[in-house]
Amino acid sequence: MWLTDHQVNMAFSKAFGRHYTRIPLKKSATIVNGNALRLDWKTIISPDQCSYVLGNPPFIGKQMMSDEQGKDMDAVCGDIQGYGLLDYVTAWYVKASDYIPGTGIRCAFVSTNSISQGEQVGVLWSYLFQRGAKIHFAHRTFIWSNEASGKAHVHVVIEGFGAFDVPVKRLYDYDADGKQSMSSGAMNINPYLVVGTDTVVTARTSPICSVPPIVFGSMPNDGGYLMLTPKEKADLVTVEPASAKLIRPILGAEEFINNVPRWCLWLRDASAAELRLMPLVLARVEGVRQHRLKSTRETTRKLADFPRLFGEDRQPTGRYIAIPSVSSERRPYVPIGFLEASVISNNLLLLVPDATLYHFGVLTSGMHMAWMKTVCGRLESRYRYSNKLVYNNYPWPEPSSNQRGAIEVAAQAVLDARAPQLASGASLADIYDPLTMPAELLKAHQALDRLVEKTYRGKPFSSDRERVEHLFVLYEKITSPLAPVAKRKARS
Numbered sequence: 371m372w373l374t375d376h377q378v379n380m381a382f383s384k385a386f387g388r389h390y391t392r393i394p395l396k397k398s399a400t401i402v403n404g405n406a407l408r409l410d411w412k413t414i415i416s417p418d419q420c421s422y423v424l425g426n427p428p429f430i431g432k433q434m435m436s437d438e439q440g441k442d443m444d445a446v447c448g449d450i451q452g453y454g455l456l457d458y459v460t461a462w463y464v465k466a467s468d469y470i471p472g473t474g475i476r477c478a479f480v481s482t483n484s485i486s487q488g489e490q491v492g493v494l495w496s497y498l499f500q501r502g503a504k505i506h507f508a509h510r511t512f513i514w515s516n517e518a519s520g521k522a523h524v525h526v527v528i529e530g531f532g533a534f535d536v537p538v539k540r541l542y543d544y545d546a547d548g549k550q551s552m553s554s555g556a557m558n559i560n561p562y563l564v565v566g567t568d569t570v571v572t573a574r575t576s577p578i579c580s581v582p583p584i585v586f587g588s589m590p591n592d593g594g595y596l597m598l599t600p601k602e603k604a605d606l607v608t609v610e611p612a613s614a615k616l617i618r619p620i621l622g623a624e625e626f627i628n629n630v631p632r633w634c635l636w637l638r639d640a641s642a643a644e645l646r647l648m649p650l651v652l653a654r655v656e657g658v659r660q661h662r663l664k665s666t667r668e669t670t671r672k673l674a675d676f677p678r679l680f681g682e683d684r685q686p687t688g689r690y691i692a693i694p695s696v697s698s699e700r701r702p703y704v705p706i707g708f709l710e711a712s713v714i715s716n717n718l719l720l721l722v723p724d725a726t727l728y729h730f731g732v733l734t735s736g737m738h739m740a741w742m743k744t745v746c747g748r749l750e751s752r753y754r755y756s757n758k759l760v761y762n763n764y765p766w767p768e769p770s771s772n773q774r775g776a777i778e779v780a781a782q783a784v785l786d787a788r789a790p791q792l793a794s795g796a797s798l799a800d801i802y803d804p805l806t807m808p809a810e811l812l813k814a815h816q817a818l819d820r821l822v823e824k825t826y827r828g829k830p831f832s833s834d835r836e837r838v839e840h841l842f843v844l845y846e847k848i849t850s851p852l853a854p855v856a857k858r859k860a861r862s
Contacts, residue, residue: 407442407461411469423466423477430458452493460485460494467501470533478530483511486527486563488747492570495561499568502533505559507540527563543835562744564835566842571745573758578848579766582724584757587715591670591681593661595654598633610648616640622718623694627705629797634714637678686723687711691730693720697753703815705798706734720757728774731781735822740834741841765844767825780818787811
């Protein structure tokens with residue numbers, strides 16, 4: 371801070387032709403070297419003498435913390451339900467919220483943008499709101515470039531808050547080129563850093579609208595014995611040709627997006643008589659049994675009684691929509707698609723059985739993508755689609771029959787635009803890469819986006835932020851205790 375003061379003084383001197391300096395320093399700062407999460411801030415400076423708390427706390431994800439940092443989290447956040455989901459940086463927010471009640475102190479921290487997305491929002495801000503915190507200003511996600519060697523690029527936000535409200539709030543936004551824009555006024559900024567009430571989206575076990583339920587794919591829990599590489603499949607069929615009808619393609623998020631061939635033994639409907647004629651298949655079944663018996667989990671050991679079956683079988687009996695649980699943040703759309711019942715999905719895909727073209731159209735639209743980007747969690751920087759946070763909380767539109775029909779036609783046009791690319795051997799990763807996305811596919815998506823948006827309002831949306839702000843208004847209406855039940859059920 372002294373260095374910054376000196377730099378400003380030099381600029382002042384140059385601008386006004388008058389030498390201005392505070393060097394030699396006559397005032398001394400109070401500098402305390404210690405663990406900020408273990409120190410009692412009130413013993414360093416009394417809250418009634420403090421005006422601002424500013425900082426750039428360490429960016430460490432919950433899974434990357436050291437044992438000592440984990441103990442810091444226990445000490446600061448241990449009373450918060452679900453604090454195990456929080457990143458290290460959030461402890462400074464909690465520490466500040468305990469320091470500022472009843473004062474005019476303003477706080478601001480540079481943080482990873484993960485704290486304004488996904489499950490962390492509900493855990494952190496439910497507590498902060500109880501402590502009287504209000505967001506005064508915020509910088510939405512921008513890339514912060516480190517000037518040190520290596521030039522690390524981090525996606526960050528800045529959140530300014532206090533234990534009191536202010537009449538004018540400021541919300542700073544950044545476009546793809548880093549250009550800043552600012553809106554201000556008597557609006558309220560919510561923890562997702564969009565204009566809206568202090569609402570947090572919490573995990574739900576069922577959708578808020580009347581749409582097909584979403585489930586995880588089936589979990590093998592087989593020790594790998596039911597899985598087959600293409601070579602293993604070929605070798606098995608060569609020796610035991612009858613096994614061919616028991617082998618199915620199996621997809622997780624990686625295989626689905628990147629068109630990676632993988633196979634499994636699907637023995638749900640196989641008869642005991644035919645299995646006894648396949649010693650190699652039975653050897654794999656025995657491998658599953660032994661794997662489960664060695665588990666430290668009682669539930670897994672019980673599954674040893676059913677070694678021919680997946681540990682959890684949620685495979686639909688008809689065509690279904692598959693959504694990858696993790697997808698690159700570079701893609702304009704998460705690759706979503708239909709799969710036939712003969713294709714097995716593992717637990718790294720989320721499935722929507724009984725879904726129609728209309729459901730596919732809304733889920734693959736820009737409206738749903740904007741919601742997903744805001745409320746989903748992240749795995750590193752990749753999107754982590756959540757059934758309980760994203761799908762079950764999504765405010766679906768209320769289209770007329772004509773609008774619904776138009777969306778179905780446009781959704782089919784997206785699938786049709788994909789078909790020749792996929793037939794030629796391209797993967798979903800290839801055709802949804804922003805650098806290689808075919809023009810006809812992008813145009814089909816854009817046409818679908820416009821139709822879906824019109825079911826929400828007639829005026830076009832200008833940005834994802836505007837889309838999300840509109841969706842939050844609907845979310846609050848639908849989830850309000852006073853919302854008419856009939857209206858909620860009408861959203862199908």
